[in-house]
Amino acid sequence: MSEPVLHVAPGGAWRRAPWDLRRGFSRWAVPAAGLRRGLQRAGTTIGILVAWQAASGLGLLPARAVPAPLAVLQAARDLLLSGALIHHLSVSLLRVAAGLALAIVTGTVLALAAGLSRLGEDLIDPPMQMARTLPFLALVPLFILWFGIGETPKVALVTLGATFPIYLNLFAGIRGADPKLVEVAATLGLSRGALIRHVILPAALPNFLTGLRYAIGIAWLSLVVGEQINAESGIGYLMMDARDFLRTDIIMVGLAVYAMLGLASDQLVRALERTALAWRPAARFGR
Amino acid sequence: MSTSVQGSMSTSVQGVAPGTQVRGLIRRFGPTAVLDGLNLDIPAGHFVALLGRSGSGKTTLLRTLAGLDTAEQGSVILPPRRAVVFQEPRLMPWKRVWENVALGLPESDARDRAEQALREVELAHRMDAWPLTLSGGEAQRAGLARALVREPDLLLLDEPFAALDALTRLRMQALVAELWVRHGMAALLVTHDVDEALLLADHAVVLQRGQIGLQLRIDLPRPRRHGSAGFAALRAELLRSLGLSEEEAA
Numbered sequence: 333m334s335e336p337v338l339h340v341a342p343g344g345a346w347r348r349a350p351w352d353l354r355r356g357f358s359r360w361a362v363p364a365a366g367l368r369r370g371l372q373r374a375g376t377t378i379g380i381l382v383a384w385q386a387a388s389g390l391g392l393l394p395a396r397a398v399p400a401p402l403a404v405l406q407a408a409r410d411l412l413l414s415g416a417l418i419h420h421l422s423v424s425l426l427r428v429a430a431g432l433a434l435a436i437v438t439g440t441v442l443a444l445a446a447g448l449s450r451l452g453e454d455l456i457d458p459p460m461q462m463a464r465t466l467p468f469l470a471l472v473p474l475f476i477l478w479f480g481i482g483e484t485p486k487v488a489l490v491t492l493g494a495t496f497p498i499y500l501n502l503f504a505g506i507r508g509a510d511p512k513l514v515e516v517a518a519t520l521g522l523s524r525g526a527l528i529r530h531v532i533l534p535a536a537l538p539n540f541l542t543g544l545r546y547a548i549g550i551a552w553l554s555l556v557v558g559e560q561i562n563a564e565s566g567i568g569y570l571m572m573d574a575r576d577f578l579r580t581d582i583i584m585v586g587l588a589v590y591a592m593l594g595l596a597s598d599q600l601v602r603a604l605e606r607t608a609l610a611w612r613p614a615a616r617f618g619r
Numbered sequence: 620m621s622t623s624v625q626g627s628m629s630t631s632v633q634g635v636a637p638g639t640q641v642r643g644l645i646r647r648f649g650p651t652a653v654l655d656g657l658n659l660d661i662p663a664g665h666f667v668a669l670l671g672r673s674g675s676g677k678t679t680l681l682r683t684l685a686g687l688d689t690a691e692q693g694s695v696i697l698p699p700r701r702a703v704v705f706q707e708p709r710l711m712p713w714k715r716v717w718e719n720v721a722l723g724l725p726e727s728d729a730r731d732r733a734e735q736a737l738r739e740v741e742l743a744h745r746m747d748a749w750p751l752t753l754s755g756g757e758a759q760r761a762g763l764a765r766a767l768v769r770e771p772d773l774l775l776l777d778e779p780f781a782a783l784d785a786l787t788r789l790r791m792q793a794l795v796a797e798l799w800v801r802h803g804m805a806a807l808l809v810t811h812d813v814d815e816a817l818l819l820a821d822h823a824v825v826l827q828r829g830q831i832g833l834q835l836r837i838d839l840p841r842p843r844r845h846g847s848a849g850f851a852a853l854r855a856e857l858l859r860s861l862g863l864s865e866e867e868a869a
Contacts, residue, residue, distance in 0.1 A: 512709050519685050519703045520723035520765075530722060534713040611713045611749040 399581040404588070407581035416570070421589060423565040424555060427483065428593075431490025432551045438491065439498025439543070446499075447506030447536070448528065457503070464496045469557050476562060486558035486566075493554040497546035505539025506532055538612070541605050548597045552590065637698050638662040639684065639773055639805060644693035645829075646679055653679050654690065655829025663698065663772065666799055666806045668816030670861060671826030677809045680826070681777050684807065698772030698805065702765075706778045708758035710750035710765075717746040720765045736768035737761070739801075740794060756787035760794070767798065774799075774806040780815065789845075792818055796842060813857045817850055818843050825860045833860040 381401050387393050388400030395403070411417035442460065445452035471492065475485040509532045517527045559568020567586050574582035639661040646654040653676035661667050671677045682688035683695065685703045710719045720736055721729035737743045740760040750758060759779060766774060776795070780788040796819055799806055810816055816823045817837055825833040835856060839849050 512705070512707070513711060515687055516703075516705070516709045516711075517722075518687060519701070520769075522723050526723070530714070531711060534711065537713070609713075611751065613751050 396578065397580060399584060403581050404584040407579070408585045408588070411570075411582065411585060417585070417589070420565055420567050420570045424559065424567045425593075427486050427558070427566065428490055428551050428555050431487045431554070432494055432547065434487070434491040435494035435547055435551070436498055436544070439495040439547070440502060440540075442495075443499045443502035443506065447503045448532070460496070460499055464500065468492050468496075469554070472557060472561060481562040486555065486563065489558045490551045490554045493550040494547035497543045497550060498540070499543075501539040501543030501546070502536055505536030508539070509535035538605075538609055541601060541608065544604075545598065545601045548601065549594065552594055552597070556590065637696065637772075638665075639698060639807075640694075640696040641680075641684075642694045644680070644683065644690050644695065646676070646683065646688070646690045652829050654683075654693075657693070657826075657830050659824065659831055661773065661805050661807055663805050664803050665822065666808070666820045668808045668810055668820035668823045669826060670810060670813065670816055670823060670857065672861060673811070675826045676829055677826055678777060681775050681807060681809050684773070685775050700769060700771045701773045701775060702767070702769045702771035703775045703777065704759075704762050704766050704779045706781050708750070708753075708755075708762040710753075710758060710761055712750050714750070715746070716742065716748050716750060716753070716761050719750060719761060720746075720768050722765070724768065732768050733764070736764040739767060739798060740764045754787075755783055756791065759783060759791060763791075763795070763798070767802070770802075771804050774804050776806060776808040776810075778809055778811070781811070793842075795819060800841065813854055813861070814845055814850075816857065817853055818845065823853075823857055825857065827860070833857075 384393075385401050388395065388398070388403075393400075399407075408417065442456050446456040446460070447453070468489070472485075472489065475488055479485040479488060513531050513535065514527065517531045522530065555566070556568050559566040560572050563569040563572070567589055571583050571586035574580075574586070639659070641657060641659040644654045644657040645652060653674075657676075657680065659667075659680070669677050669680065679688060681703075683690050684697065685701060710716070711722070714722065717730060717733040717737065720733035724732060734743055734746055737746050740763050742757060742760045742764060745753065745757060745761075750761065753761065759782075762779070779795075780791050783791060792815060799819070806819075808816070808819060813823075817839070820837055823833075823835045823837055824831050825835075827833070833856075835853060837853060839847065839853075
């Protein structure tokens with residue numbers, strides 16, 4: 333393996349050259365460089381927030397409709413101190429976690445059954461393909477009639493939405509396993525169980541993780557919809573309640589929380605990919 | 620012919636493990652018979668090179684012996700343990716090199732056996748590497764170790780050097796020659812390369828119209844080198860039976 337390209341920084345410390353594309357691979361990059369890069373990437377966001385704050389301060393933005401960033405921050409602080417934010421956030425997290433867990437189990441079981449046997453495919457795939465074209469959020473009224481207004485319809489909505497990407501990607505991954513490697517397994521005398529464990533499932537893992545990423549996105553989306561209808565707790569409820577009192581600052585806090593939750597769960601899957609797919613050069617050289 | 624007296628283990632003692640015997644093999648793809656009543660013997664411990672133009676059925680025959688293809692007619696008697704080295708290394712990218720070699724072995728001493736096999740192909744220092752970080756030659760050596768570790772009575776080699784650069788190919792050919800002498804298994808090498816056949820094999824057989832057209836005994840002393848005495852005449856004969864004059868092949 334060749335050494336990374338290095339050059340001497342003015343301070344005398346070794347630093348990576350800017351054209352070295354393997355930054356992500358480096359465990360020993362100088363932290364200062366990483367910090368600078370981080371600031372650089374945050375620059376635009378900070379700029380927008382400063383401009384927004386200035387525009388609000390100058391009265392260019394109506395405070396009622398668009399609260400200033402500092403006002404939103406103030407609202408967030410109040411919600412935190414009163415414990416309301418933590419309460420609603422934990423309720424929402426629990427709903428997503430439960431719905432997602434059910435979706436992962438359901439999607440995985442269905443995909444394994446359909447992917448590993450012809451009969452399973454014939455029984456499972458057609459209804460799944462039909463159901464996935466349904467705009468599942470349109471089922472909300474039905475779910476309320478079926479499951480009432482408690483936790484069940486909300487969790488069920490998350491599960492329903494998140495099952496499809498898991499199923500579709502894992503199924504495609506299982507069917508996409510390289511037939512040449514399957515042949516190798518045959519010449520090595522692997523049993524069917526060993527073939528599935530050592531060849532088919534690892535081959536499908538990247539697809540599964542892609543599916544998981546989509547599923548998480550859809551889970552949050554489903555939750556937003558579920559919580560805005562007939563909920564008594566959760567981030568969505570917090571926002572709906574704020575609307576009734578024209579508290580746009582609290583609505584903004586809710587939006588920011590959703591954004592951060594989405595970001596955090598995406599990072600979680602990326603971390604999972606880095607560990608589970610360590611064998612892929614892309615996972616180590618990319619970011 | 621002695622048939623299903625399947626020997627327990629292949630050792631370097633020739634004639635203990637049963638040989639490979641193919642009789643009247645027929646395999647059709649659509650209307651054309653790629654293998655058309657083919658007969659072939661690979662005695663235990665013998666190295667046979669299988670030549671033929673592309674599409675002549677070389678790989679089909681190898682795949683039949685490997686159990687990856689089913690012939691329509693004919694009989695095949697095989698020694699109990701076979702192993703295959705493919706043209707591409709075909710390693711599982713999600714398993715470390717040694718895990719690839721050990722795949723399918725009983726777990727207890729799998730790592731030790733894998734390490735031993737990797738040492739034989741001079742790859743022990745990469746045993747914990749991911750396959751996608753190996754060079755072409757290294758990956759192919761890992762594939763060879765995966766075959767060796769199974770102590771095959773019959774080693775099936777499907778153009779294993781075709782995708783390698785010239786220098787790596789020469790080193791791999793020497794390595795295979797050495798391993799074959801040490802282990803004494805029978806081997807069937809599918810190749811386009813006449814020189815490769817002359818370098819490695821006891822017999823070169825040429826596949827023509829779905830049958831063995833030419834059987835050529837290569838009685839040169841080992842270790843052999845490219846272009847050593849006796850090469851030229853055999854080379855010309857093989858090329859002729861492949862339908863080429865020597866000038867065309869140069």
